[in-house]
Amino acid sequence: MITHPLKFLVAACAALLLGPVVQTLSxxxxxxxxxxxxxxxxxxxxxxxxxxxxxxxxxxxxxxxEAKIARLNINLWRNLPLKAGQxxxxxxxxxxxxxxxxxxxxxxxxxxxxxxxxEEFEAGKSVSGRYEFSFQKAGRxxxxxxxxxxxxxxxxx
Numbered sequence: 001m002i003t004h005p006l007k008f009l010v011a012a013c014a015a016l017l018l019g020p021v022v023q024t025l026s027x028x029x030x031x032x033x034x035x036x037x038x039x040x041x042x043x044x045x046x047x048x049x050x051x052x053x054x055x056x057x058x059x060x061x062x063x064x065x066e067a068k069i070a071r072l073n074i075n076l077w078r079n080l081p082l083k084a085g086q087x088x089x090x091x092x093x094x095x096x097x098x099x100x101x102x103x104x105x106x107x108x109x110x111x112x113x114x115x116x117x118x119e120e121f122e123a124g125k126s127v128s129g130r131y132e133f134s135f136q137k138a139g140r141x142x143x144x145x146x147x148x149x150x151x152x153x154x155x156x157x
Contacts, residue, residue, distance in 0.1 A: 026032075033081055034059060034155030036059060036071065037059055037062070038060070039057050039058070039146065039147040040055075040058070040062065040149075041054065042056075042149065042151075042154075044154055045154055046077035049156045050077065050156060052076060053075070053080060053127075054074070054076075055076075055116075055127065055145065056071065057071050057073070057074075064152065066086070069104065069105045071101065071102055073100045073101075073108075074087055075098050075099070078097065078098070081120065081123075082121060082127060083121055084118060085088065086117070086118040087116070087118075088115065088116040089114075090113065090114045091114075097116075099110030099114050115131065115132050115133075121151075122148055125148075126146060126147060127149060128144070129144070130143065131143060
C-alpha cells in the first residue's frame with residue numbers, strides 16, 4: 001500500500017509511462033500508432049520480383065532511406081496499386097503479402113493471419129488505415145496507422 005503522496009505520484013507516472021510497454025510485451029496490443037514513433041511506406045519488391053508496397057513501423061525516429069530495423073513490417077504483394085477502401089487478407093496460405101514483428105534484428109516472427117484495411121491513399125504523400133494480426137508467440141496486434149510515403153526507387157527483377 002502506498003501511503004506517501006509523493007510515492008503515489010511516482011507510481012502513477014510509472015504506470016502511465018510503462019503501461020503501453022507492458023501491454024505490448026504481454027501478447028496483446030491495440031494502438032493508434034501506439035509504440036511507433038515513425039511509420040513509413042514505400043515501393044518494394046515481391047518475392048517473385050514483382051511490385052510491392054512496404055509499410056514499416058519504427059520505435060525510434062526514422063527518416064526515409066535510413067537503414068534501421070522496423071519493429072512491425074507489412075508487405076503487400078497483390079491487388080496493387082493501393083487505393084482507398086482496399087482490404088488485404090494475409091495468411092501463410094495466401095500470396096497477398098506478409099506481416100512480421102521483430103523483437104530485434106534477426107528475431108522476427110511472421111503473422112499467422114491478419115487483415116490490413118487501406119482507408120486513405122495519396123500517391124506520393126501518405127497512406128493510412130488499420131491492421132489486425134495474430135502471431136503465434138507475440139499474440140494479437142491491432143492498430144491504426146498514418147504512414148509518410150517515401151519516394152524510394154526500387155528495381156525489381
